[in-house]
Amino acid sequence: MVTSTEPARISVWLAVRASGGQRRRPGGTAPSGLDRERITGAAVELLDADGLGRFSMRRLAGRLGVTAMSLYWYVDTKHDLLELALDRVMGELALPPAPASGPRAAAGWDSRLRKLAGGYRRVLAGHPWAGQLAAEYPNIGPHARGFDTALLRTLESAGLAEPARAGAHLAVIQFLQGCGGTVRRSSEEEFRAALEVLVAGIEANTGRPA
Structure with missing residues (x-):
């Protein structure tokens, strides 16, 4: 060894x-x-x-x-x-406001997720080196943690229970990190199509429509 x-x-x-x-x-x-x-x-x-x-x-x-x-x-x-x-x-990512509490929390979770994912892709497109670093380094700075908090709140507002919420979080992170290697090779249409598959998978685990 x-x-x-x-x-x-x-x-x-x-x-x-x-x-x-x-x-x-x-x-x-x-x-x-x-x-x-x-x-x-x-x-x-x-x-x-x-x-x-x-x-x-x-x-x-x-x-x-x-x-x-x-x-x-x-x-x-x-x-x-x-x-x-x-x-x-x-820090260039525009984070959505925290979802409202109570019954209205679930409203628009899918739109918030699309905005988060789209913003992440734009950062990678504008800074192609960032995708490689995000895969190599812990990426636990204050702006990265702010993004992760917004993502977790979005998934929580979707109504996911554990362990589905943890699984959805991992799936989204892996999807976005994968964008780092393909952002210059895949079109916006291909990215959106893949994102919709991901959203549909999360929706299927919430038991309610997005």
């Missing part, structure tokens, strides 16, 4: 929570004109322009007009920065 000698990587979001804030190098002074938000924004722009395969901290530093070492004052690794960039674009 082959064992890896590389240490297990901790998600940047878990590390930030454990430290009580964003990590910075001890001692010294922060490079002038830089902050984590600016670095993350520039990383998104570079990923959009050149793709994930050509992304490097050196190229990002050149885009910002600083040395590569300056970036490591704000992030420990390139992986950390890629996680930050992924959650930045997840």
Whole structure:
């Protein structure tokens, strides 16, 4: 059996929570004109322009007009920065308001699900590298968790009971992650057709029409 000698990587979001804030190098002074938000924004722009395969901290530093070492004052690794960039674009998703409580909660759950799925696809279409990162990284940043909360509320409002609700949640997530690899190869019509099959499957488990 082959064992890896590389240490297990901790998600940047878990590390930030454990430290009580964003990590910075001890001692010294922060490079002038830089902050984590600016670095993350520039990383998104570079990923959009050149793709994930050509992304490097050196190229990002050149885009910002600083040395590569300056970036490591704000992030420990390139992986950390890629996680930050992924959650930045997840913030482009327009989340539906929480469904009303009571008998009206079920009304329109299918429309909310279609909007969530369509918004996710648009993010992947606008940032093709995001689909690959979403499959590789935990994707547990604040914007990603906001999306997941909205999805869970939507499925709950549909009237699904456990374990059907957990199964539906997994099915939707797998469907959307699959879009990451096909968003440039499948048409909008094909995506919508597949989504309707998914909605129909969820509806069949609610015992009531969408």
